[in-house]
Amino acid sequence: MKITHIKLGKISVPLKTPFKTALRSVESIEDIIVEIHTDTGNIGYGEAPPTGVITGDTSLSIIGAIKTHIAPSIIGHNIENFEELMLKLHSSIVGNTSAKAAVDIALYDLYGQLYKAPVYKLLGGYRKNITTDITISVNDPDEMVADSIDAIKLGYETLKVKVGKDSKMDIKRLSAIRSAVGNNINIRIDANQGWKPKEAIRTLKQMEDLGLNLELVEQPVAAYDIEGMKLVTDNVNTPVLADESVFSERDALKILREKAADLINIKLMKTGGINKALKIISLAEIYDVECMIGCMLEAKVSVNAAVHLAMAKKIITKIDLDGPILCKSDPVIGGAIFDNSNISVEDQPGFGVQKVEGIKYI
Incomplete structure (x- = not known):
């Protein structure tokens, strides 16, 4: 071929x-x-x-x-x-x-x-179904509460709530959401580098004192500030997930060696694809640090590849692959099946994509 x-x-x-x-x-x-x-x-x-x-x-x-x-x-x-x-x-x-x-x-x-053979089997074949969270965009508290309730009605058990614009308002947002959804729903927060280290510590400790019971906080500080992220990790109880700080296997090794974060977020668009992502996964396995698999705002072709990687590897324990779910339509024929929070694959060769509709060729 x-x-x-x-x-x-x-x-x-x-x-x-x-x-x-x-x-x-x-x-x-x-x-x-x-x-x-x-x-x-x-x-x-x-x-x-x-x-x-x-x-x-x-x-x-x-x-x-x-x-x-x-x-x-x-x-x-x-x-x-x-x-x-x-x-x-x-x-x-x-x-x-x-x-x-x-x-x-x-x-x-x-x-x-x-x-x-399907790619997930070539890479390890650990499972055939995974469950994703869904993103709640940063808005006024009332709108975020409504979006959270709508997601739960669709069967989502884990919310990924965007924060980082205003730490005081973030506390109000999370308090309102937790009050509305109860304690049986998992809540992850993603600051997208929005806080300074001391601000992150102060904000997260307040959230902990309020009993908001956060599963994790993703990238609380600037991507380059590994020292600042370690400071946050060392001073809060909420697990810290490194995202934008990890593009390469060298980035991952530095964070793992310095214990600057509790978890690693793998995104194919940061790593340059599956080949390099596998190297980060190997390092995470050595250090016994669990990984999340995430995506940017992507349609199903690339998220489908991340699905196969997630299904192949046990060390990937947290799934954030809601890109296609956020779309009004799906232009991709074949590939992974997204049924709200549940994602499954059929055993088609490769990634199972048969066609992408609506392509404007360059």
């Missing part, structure tokens, strides 16, 4: 409601789709969201990286030589993790098709 050419396109998928965090507000998913074509007629699908405020990657940079650097390095090579393809992919250009992730996903898709 030899790579003959690569096609790029764009998809636009409106969200059910605006997605609001401490960093941005988004009303639709605007992603780049990658199709890797082969001499056997097989097509591998990948996807990359332009998430400039987190990864630094824009639509134009993703397209440029693939067209001018990545594609020339892998076209003409065989899928059978998978390790060589991964080396070529990751040495073709520095950074540009979203572009690399999209191509990595498409290559893993073809690798599964080559051996007629």
